[in-house]
Amino acid sequence: MVRTERADGVLHVTLDRPEKRNALRRVDIEAVTRALGADDGLRAVVFRGAGDRAFSAGVDIGEFLALDGPEAARAFIAALRDMLAAVRRIPAVTICAIDGPCLGGAFELALAADLRVVTTRARFGLPEVRLGIPSVIEAALLAPFVGLGHAKEMILTGDVYAADAPQVAALAGRPVAPEDLETAVTDLLGRVGGHTRTVVAAQKGLFETWQDQPLSAGIDASVDVFAGVFAAEDTRAALAAYRSSLGAG
Numbered sequence: 001m002v003r004t005e006r007a008d009g010v011l012h013v014t015l016d017r018p019e020k021r022n023a024l025r026r027v028d029i030e031a032v033t034r035a036l037g038a039d040d041g042l043r044a045v046v047f048r049g050a051g052d053r054a055f056s057a058g059v060d061i062g063e064f065l066a067l068d069g070p071e072a073a074r075a076f077i078a079a080l081r082d083m084l085a086a087v088r089r090i091p092a093v094t095i096c097a098i099d100g101p102c103l104g105g106a107f108e109l110a111l112a113a114d115l116r117v118v119t120t121r122a123r124f125g126l127p128e129v130r131l132g133i134p135s136v137i138e139a140a141l142l143a144p145f146v147g148l149g150h151a152k153e154m155i156l157t158g159d160v161y162a163a164d165a166p167q168v169a170a171l172a173g174r175p176v177a178p179e180d181l182e183t184a185v186t187d188l189l190g191r192v193g194g195h196t197r198t199v200v201a202a203q204k205g206l207f208e209t210w211q212d213q214p215l216s217a218g219i220d221a222s223v224d225v226f227a228g229v230f231a232a233e234d235t236r237a238a239l240a241a242y243r244s245s246l247g248a249g
Helices: 026-037 061-065 070-089 104-112 137-146 148-157 166-172 178-192 197-212 215-229 233-245
Strands: 002-007 010-015 044-049 093-098 101-103 115-118 123-125 160-162
Touching: 002 026, 010 026, 026 070, 044 178, 070 104, 070 137, 070 197, 093 104, 093 178, 101 104, 104 123, 104 137, 115 166, 115 178, 123 166, 137 148, 137 166, 148 166, 160 166, 197 215, 197 233
Parallel strands: 010 044, 044 093, 093 115, 101 123
Antiparallel strands: 002 010, 123 160
């Protein structure tokens, strides 16, 4: 099950199969994609795992066992690809609130998200190699986060790493106590949730461009995006508000 709730412009998405450590089935993956596709003025999206056993154990092994050939496998992984692309591209800040294990496809969700708030109980890993299948999709983002050496170690061993392990330090930041997770998420929302929709959409689009294109092309695209935001009324309003906050009149 995937549970959604919207409040004050924030969509809260909870992976809600605590008895299965919030393992993802195709129906759950597609539900997340639909929820993100219904964006209509969101400031932020926060992903959580229900219960206290895991953020998510990743894809339910039963889903893999049910794949009866390459075409079924392609359709399943394409659905996961589409969900993760929706996380990256939605014009709202995406946050994963991670308490407990965050593995496989759920780890890819954490990589796709803009920001992560992590507790001391968090654990990260890509165990797919142990199942005889490769790590794919957002695993491609792991090396830019942690370096190629750490990424190869994590993917080829399939090991699980604590939140304070050097391999995941760039992802986990400074872990908080489990009881402080919601306070930390609220604090982060306060710091990122007040920006204009125009600038968040522009900046997230540039993140995609910078990853997909060579440096010079990414810089050229930045010039066009910068110019484009000045067509929006909320850009002028934000500039005026900032100037006023400085006492510049």
